[in-house]
Amino acid sequence: MSTNNVLVVAEHLDGQLKRISFECVTAAAEIAGSLGGQVQAMVLGTSLPAALAEQLGQAGAQTVFTADDGSLQDYAPERFAQVVADTVRRADPAVVLFGATARGRDLAPRVAAKLGVGLASDCTGFAVKDGRLVITRPMYAGKAIAQVALQSSPQMATVRPNIFPPAEVAPDRQEATIEPVAVGEIAAGAVVEEFQAKGGDRPELTEANIIVSGGRGMGGPENYVVIEALADALGAAVGASRAAVDAGWRPHSDQVGQTGKTVSPSLYVACGISGAIQHLAGMRTSKVIVAINKDADAPIFKVADYGIVGDLFDVVPALREAIRELND
Amino acid sequence: MNIIVCMKRTPDTATKIAVKDGQIDPACLDTWIINPYDEYAIEEALQLRDRAGEGKITLVSIGPPEAQETIRKGLAMGCDEAVHLVDDAFAGLDPLGAAKVLAAAIQKVGDFDLVYTGWKGVDEDHGQTGIYLAEFLGLPHVSMVVKIDDIGDGEARVEREVEGGHELVRTSLPAVFTAQKGENEPRYPTLRGIMGAKKKPFQTWSAADVGLDPAGLQPVQEILSVTLPPQRQAGRIVEGETVEEKARELARLLREEAKVI
Ligand SMILES: Cc1cc2nc3c(=O)[nH]c(=O)nc-3n(C[C@H](O)[C@H](O)[C@H](O)COP(=O)(O)OP(=O)(O)OC[C@H]3O[C@@H](n4cnc5c(N)ncnc54)[C@H](O)[C@@H]3O)c2cc1C
Ligand SMILES: Nc1ncnc2c1ncn2[C@@H]1O[C@H](COP(=O)(O)O)[C@@H](O)[C@H]1O
Numbered sequence: 001m002s003t004n005n006v007l008v009v010a011e012h013l014d015g016q017l018k019r020i021s022f023e024c025v026t027a028a029a030e031i032a033g034s035l036g037g038q039v040q041a042m043v044l045g046t047s048l049p050a051a052l053a054e055q056l057g058q059a060g061a062q063t064v065f066t067a068d069d070g071s072l073q074d075y076a077p078e079r080f081a082q083v084v085a086d087t088v089r090r091a092d093p094a095v096v097l098f099g100a101t102a103r104g105r106d107l108a109p110r111v112a113a114k115l116g117v118g119l120a121s122d123c124t125g126f127a128v129k130d131g132r133l134v135i136t137r138p139m140y141a142g143k144a145i146a147q148v149a150l151q152s153s154p155q156m157a158t159v160r161p162n163i164f165p166p167a168e169v170a171p172d173r174q175e176a177t178i179e180p181v182a183v184g185e186i187a188a189g190a191v192v193e194e195f196q197a198k199g200g201d202r203p204e205l206t207e208a209n210i211i212v213s214g215g216r217g218m219g220g221p222e223n224y225v226v227i228e229a230l231a232d233a234l235g236a237a238v239g240a241s242r243a244a245v246d247a248g249w250r251p252h253s254d255q256v257g258q259t260g261k262t263v264s265p266s267l268y269v270a271c272g273i274s275g276a277i278q279h280l281a282g283m284r285t286s287k288v289i290v291a292i293n294k295d296a297d298a299p300i301f302k303v304a305d306y307g308i309v310g311d312l313f314d315v316v317p318a319l320r321e322a323i324r325e326l327n328d
Numbered sequence: 329m330n331i332i333v334c335m336k337r338t339p340d341t342a343t344k345i346a347v348k349d350g351q352i353d354p355a356c357l358d359t360w361i362i363n364p365y366d367e368y369a370i371e372e373a374l375q376l377r378d379r380a381g382e383g384k385i386t387l388v389s390i391g392p393p394e395a396q397e398t399i400r401k402g403l404a405m406g407c408d409e410a411v412h413l414v415d416d417a418f419a420g421l422d423p424l425g426a427a428k429v430l431a432a433a434i435q436k437v438g439d440f441d442l443v444y445t446g447w448k449g450v451d452e453d454h455g456q457t458g459i460y461l462a463e464f465l466g467l468p469h470v471s472m473v474v475k476i477d478d479i480g481d482g483e484a485r486v487e488r489e490v491e492g493g494h495e496l497v498r499t500s501l502p503a504v505f506t507a508q509k510g511e512n513e514p515r516y517p518t519l520r521g522i523m524g525a526k527k528k529p530f531q532t533w534s535a536a537d538v539g540l541d542p543a544g545l546q547p548v549q550e551i552l553s554v555t556l557p558p559q560r561q562a563g564r565i566v567e568g569e570t571v572e573e574k575a576r577e578l579a580r581l582l583r584e585e586a587k588v589i
Contacts, residue, residue: 075495077459078468102490106471109423109456113463118424118548121454134552139452143345144352145555146452152548189468190499193485197493204491210589234589252474252509253489258341258450259364259509267588278341284560288586290578296565305563306581308574318575323589326579 002153004037007065007093009084009111010056011103015049017056019207020099022166024159025059027126028097029167034128035094038062042087042181044080046073057176059167064176065091069183075103076188081110087181088115093154095133100158101206108158117152122160122262133157141258141281161206162264198253205254208237210267213256213283215241217272217293217312221249226313227271230320233327239263239283241273257282271312275300292316329383329479331373332437333407334430334445334458337391337398338363341450350553360398365446367405367514369507373444374406374515376479384408386440388433390418390426396530403525404517410528411437415535417542422549427460429545432538434465440502442479447472447506455506462504470497474510 006028010021021041028039041061043052045068053064067083084107088096096111098104100122112119125136133155135148150156205211212231214224224238231238240250242257256263258278268286273279275291275298283289284303291304292315301307308315340359347353362370373385387402387410389395399410413433421429434443443465445458455471462469474494475487482501487494489508517525535542566581568574582589 077471081463102472102488102495105455106459106488109459110463110469112424112456113427113460116424118422119454119456120549121448121456137453138557139554140339140343140345141341141450141453142557143343144347145557147552147554149550149552150548151550189503190470190497192495192497194496195490195493196487196496206491246513252511255509267582267586277344281341284557288582288588289560289563290582301565302562303560305586306578307563307565308578309565310571310574314571315575318571319578322572322575322579325576326583326589 002092002094004032004035005040005091005093006032006035006037006095006097007040007042007088007091008061009096009098009104009107010041010043010052011099011101012043012045012052017052018099018101019166020101020159020161021056022059023161023164024097024099025056025061025167026164027159028095029060031095031126031128031133035131037094040065040091040093042067042084044072044083046070053176053178055169058169058171058173060173061176063179065179065181067181067183071183071186075192077106077110077190079186079188080107081114082186083181083183084111085114088154096154096156098158100160104158108156112156115154117154117156118150120148120150120157123157124160124163126157141262142285143281202231203235203237205237205239205256205261205263208263208265210234210236211239211256211263211265212236212269212271213239213241213273214244214271215273216243216247218244218249223313224249226316230269230316233320233323241279270300270304271316273300274298275303329376329380329442330440331376331383331385332434332440332443333366333369333373333385333387333402334443334461335366335370335387335389335399335402336363336446336449337361337389337395338449338451345556347554347556351551352554360395362398362401363446363449365448365450365507365509368509368512369444369446370402370405370407371512371514372476372507372510375512376476386411386437388430388437389413390421390429392419400525401517403528403530404521405515406521408528410530412530412532413538414532415542417535417545420547421545422547423454423456423460424549425545425547426457427464429535429538429540430457430461431464432540433533436533436538442502443467443504445504445506447508458504458506465504467503468499469504469506470499471506472508473505474508
């Protein structure tokens, strides 16, 4: 029989916890509240700043497991998964949460495999019924929403970014108990040696609050300056349809849709995008959708909250100008 | 270079999902394709094999008898042989169960340098099976691979997609890679490929053939119910005399009404 605790495996970059980790703490607090257990957290790395565990405590974790070891400098899935699995066995939580990020989606299945348990991916909601989780997760790129249960213990899930509000760091909260985790020598066949940044300082698509996307209607790679200018006026990320990516105008990492990124920003501006079912699958959960298209019959208008029928090369610069006026 | 590609048939991405009795209506799933990410895996494998000038690509796929048609498409693209895992016990597998079956089958195939899976199936969107599989095979994995920079004797350097860029990963081989869409465009089968596919080795294995007890394959992930997402309503077309007027009105609405800018 496990404890009723919920363990968050936190993620950090450049000495800072990622926002998703605080979002996971929020989800964990909800679940732990219903189960009558504690929120716990875990961080792994080399020479971890004390602030990481401190902030997780101030966000609501009552116990923070820290695996601080020279061998955890570079990410190595087998090694990291072993350390997490060992900690899970020791802490015996009812639920383990990871962010549904490139890292979390890589690590969680390896941990689940080591523990021989199931895992729910990219979850958007949790409820507790008769002491077990009922998990909400989109399938078919959001064309269907499933309620799932895991018949293995601990129940493991990755949490979709931008769904839960990040837990607030309250400096006057009671301090968390820090539990150092011993790390032995663990062989790893695969090791991350380097990170190559894409460059540019626009926000990351999956994390962005506003996205401006361009499709085949952009006409060519050089024309993206038009939507980049709008994006920059809004502090937005730039996305693309598959047609634009397949034409080689934009990198695949910019693709929104069923075979690209699933995004749910508060504002999604689709420029020169017709609104194919595969594109809609990736952005239909955006809070507000704006469509700019010269074809009044384009399907994108059927899901858009606001639309302008017109040539994007006239409309987009005018919109940027209007936003600039508004901000002055 | 011998490569095993795990391939799943998935409903066409253009499928309109319908729900019946609280689950996905099987009747709406009527057109099937090779899971798009598995197609990227196949294309990568074909290019690796052809660059190496030797080796073979084995497709391994769990699916109902009708999946044979989709598996043959993979052979028509240029893969060398296929193993089709068919058993009543394989209906409704979750990623944990699928990985157990794939691991047993791959061990039986044997003699490989690389296992390629898609990073996720575009059906239930788990994105797990390849990583479970790596653990069960006792191999390293690299997920969301977009590029193979270098692959040689017992070692490879590959790039995986992460937020804001790429991670460069060094791994020993054999390993399991899960394919994200990279720079390669999956090829279309040629007429010759389609004809040739009929003559390629094609084996059908049951749970017993790979030494598995169906009792160990019960899904631990249970789909309690499925609903459709709330429909979006068409909103309003912003009108105005000039483009500038329309744009100003839209900006105002986004700030005052929608409160998103
Ligand atoms: C297996 C599979 C997976 C797929 N996955 C994805 C996916 O993940 N994401 C995705 O996006 N697609 C995906 N697709 C492709 C999808 O079916 C569509 O082909 C694609 O989304 C179309 O892109 P688009 O809207 O940019 O182009 P189009 O459909 O060609 O639309 C271009 C639009 O631009 C408008 N336009 C042209 N010029 C202007 C102008 N000057 N001003 C204003 N408007 C203008 C036109 O009226 C038109 O509506 C997938 C397809 C398949 C088969
Ligand atoms: N039934 C199956 N047969 C063969 N390969 C599969 C099967 N299910 C999953 N896979 C592989 O695992 C990948 C990820 O699937 P999933 O974890 O279901 O998202 C797929 O892209 C396939 O390569």
